Amino acid sequence: MSDAVSIKGTRHGLLILVDQERDFEEIKQNLYKKMEAARGFFKGAKFAFYQEPVENEQRRVLEEICLQYGLIHQPEIKAKVDSTTAAGPAVEKQAANQPEQMQQAAAKTKSDTLLVKRSLRSGQQINYPGHVVVLGDIHAGAEVVAYGNVLVMGCCRGVVHAGANGDRNARVVAHRLSPAQLRIGTSIACAPPDAQTQANYPEIAYLSDDGQIIVESYNSSRPAGRHTT
Template sequence: MPTDAQNTPHNAPALEFKSSTFSVPVLVLSSDDFVIIEQQLQKKTQLAPDFFKNSPVVFDVQWLNKQNLALDIKTLAAIIRKAGLLPIGIRGGNDAQNKHALELGIPVYSVHNSLAAEPKKAEAAPQKTAESPVVPATKVETTLITHPVRSGQRLYAEGDLIILAQVSAGAEILAEGNIHVYGSLRGRALAGVQGNTGARIFCSQLAAELISIAGIYKISEDMRDVVRDKPVQIYLQEHALIIKEIT
């Protein structure tokens, strides 16, 4: 009896590469003291162990190198793994650090790579001239989800994301625009993931593990004293997340 492999044409592709967008935390280092780094990293991950467990992370050593502070990449990677994170890249490294990272199987990213959206300084809009044609903006459709988002599911929308049900703990929803959840938000919600600082998050009941707009985030431990289990809107104001009850 022929197997499935025998029925597959020899010229049929076994794989393909596709472009995609992922939001990856960036660990920006401002100290070369490994004891302090380990203590603070352990403390941070213990605040939300389910969120940080086996989470990929890119570490940024650009500031340290500007201050001429030496850092051993192998030791740093070991500390990150000990905290339960998975180092998947280095950013802002010098030639020696990048070489060492590659020897450890850690990819090298340029400082211009945006793996996790980070706030950027607003640039002045170019003035229109008679020689500059006006290009119409591309309309991005809104994504509508009518069913609950279960634990372990991950949804991404290029525009706004509207969910007419609850988002369970352990689920992750991401949108380049706004996020609307007409139910309880218990998972992770990341709006403006491509750097849109004007994006907002709206939900009927806030009980999230993490909320983020344009890379600025709060975890559940940071939201103990804010409005919870009520309709709220979340937005950025002077690089700080504001959570305001909707009345």
């Protein structure tokens, strides 16, 4: 079952999708849980609700929760996303039950990059319809899902999915690449057997022609790669 609340990143800011068929108390608690798991991470981020309860009091309660965690309410973000995806009301109608369709529509627009200027702690998630650059570490228990490439300037020990919309040409690059789970396109791999012996140089992960995930030194002079699937 999908979450009562989903938080999606866009070039304009955060979109918070609310499953209007759920009980409001469940929606409220789910939003609290996500905000608490990402405590401090969303501070200063602009947000809008893509769907929200019809009742004014419920809308106010959800908005107050976000404001408590340092987010900035900008309702016009929703209109900007609709305009960018050229989907308009069709996206809004589908998103209540299938929020991933909104992301797929956004992925058809010009690719862009989300810059994350900190490390990701356990429980924090990034889901972005473009490239993601993390200026820090991805700790165990954290997750990054991107339609494009994922670049990690530090250690990567969490879950990473590049090319999440099926792009087989996506890449994952990290200073130290030792993820709990690595996905590119539809291929998936857990940490390789030699992951405990971390390489002290940047590595790149990509798909071979036969769909295997290969990890090798980012230095092109190192010809040997290690298969992870």
